[in-house]
Amino acid sequence: DGGITQSPKYLFRKEGQNVTLSCEQNLNHDAMYWYRQDPGQGLRLIYYSQIVNDFQKGDIAEGYSVSREKKESFPLTVTSAQKNPTAFYLCASSGGALTSNKNIQYFGAGTRLSVL
Amino acid sequence: QKEVEQNSGPLSVPEGAIASLNCTYSDRGSQSFFWYRQYSGKSPELIMFIYSNGDKEDGRFTAQLNKASQYVSLLIRDSQPSDSATYLCAVISSGSARQLTFGSGTQLTVLP
Numbered sequence: 001d002g003g004i005t006q007s008p009k010y011l012f013r014k015e016g017q018n019v020t021l022s023c024e025q026n027l028n029h030d031a032m033y034w035y036r037q038d039p040g041q042g043l044r045l046i047y048y049s050q051i052v053n054d055f056q057k058g059d060i061a062e063g064y065s066v067s068r069e070k071k072e073s074f075p076l077t078v079t080s081a082q083k084n085p086t087a088f089y090l091c092a093s094s095g096g097a098l099t100s101n102k103n104i105q106y107f108g109a110g111t112r113l114s115v116l
Numbered sequence: 117q118k119e120v121e122q123n124s125g126p127l128s129v130p131e132g133a134i135a136s137l138n139c140t141y142s143d144r145g146s147q148s149f150f151w152y153r154q155y156s157g158k159s160p161e162l163i164m165f166i167y168s169n170g171d172k173e174d175g176r177f178t179a180q181l182n183k184a185s186q187y188v189s190l191l192i193r194d195s196q197p198s199d200s201a202t203y204l205c206a207v208i209s210s211g212s213a214r215q216l217t218f219g220s221g222t223q224l225t226v227l228p
Contacts, residue, residue: 031214042120042204042218043160050214058215090159094214103148103214105206107159 003027006091006108013078013085014116021076021111023091030095032074033105036060037088046089049074078113086114118143118209122219130227135192137203137222142186145210149181149188152204154221160204164190195226 004025013019025032031050035043045058049068063082068074074093078085089112092105119142129135137151148167152160164179166172166188172179178191188207192199205219 033215035218040124040220042220043206043216044218045215048215103208104150104162104165105216106162110159 004091004093004106004108006089006111008111009109011111011113012116013113016080018077018079019113021078021089021091021113023074023076023108024072025074025091025093025108026072027093027106028071028095029093029106030071031093032068033092033094034058034064034066034074034076035090035092037090037110043090046076088112118146118207118217120205120207120217120219122203122205122222124220124222126223126225128225128227129195131195131197133195133226135195135199135224135226137190137192137205137224139188139190139205139207139219140186141188141205141207141209141217143207143209144183144186146183146186146207147210148208149179150206150216151177151179151188151190152206153199154202154204156201163203192224195224197226197228200225 007022033048034046047066049055065077091108094105121140150165151163154160166179166181176193180189202221204221206216
């Protein structure tokens, strides 16, 4: 069953704590992305990676960190420096075999992060 | 800052009518355009993508692109209550290495 798996579905963070959101894909996509969505808003790009061991900051990278040690995995850490982390976090991937489809991003089910 | 603008709505149409969703973008060099549907509490799912000027049809959905006017729209024919969702317009701008810039979405309600 091909797709993008995000876990956990819900996550609670205590003040001063770092938390890590998991994203795994078995689509053989080369590019992976992390977005944040606040209520009633569109998606904002946090980080993206186009190749293993390389990643770039998006529009709102402050307070977040990522790694890309494997093609299939792109975990996101929300650090204590992110003062307003409550949001819906979405992971996506792209890179189909057909040139016309390589830009299409497919999304995981998301993780809802709340602050205790 | 490259921007994508959508009317936030909400937009309400009766069942069976045509729903028209609009999106404008600021970067004239943008090449790729996408419409995603997002049900409440769920993740976005791709509805349509369009790269060339003109219309692209897929079932009840038609995407229309006018690069000269920097305008992309989504028409939903024979709207159904199950089409009630937020529709997100997304654009890959020039030089952005496949990054999507999203609009804030238009909330559509189809009334039975």
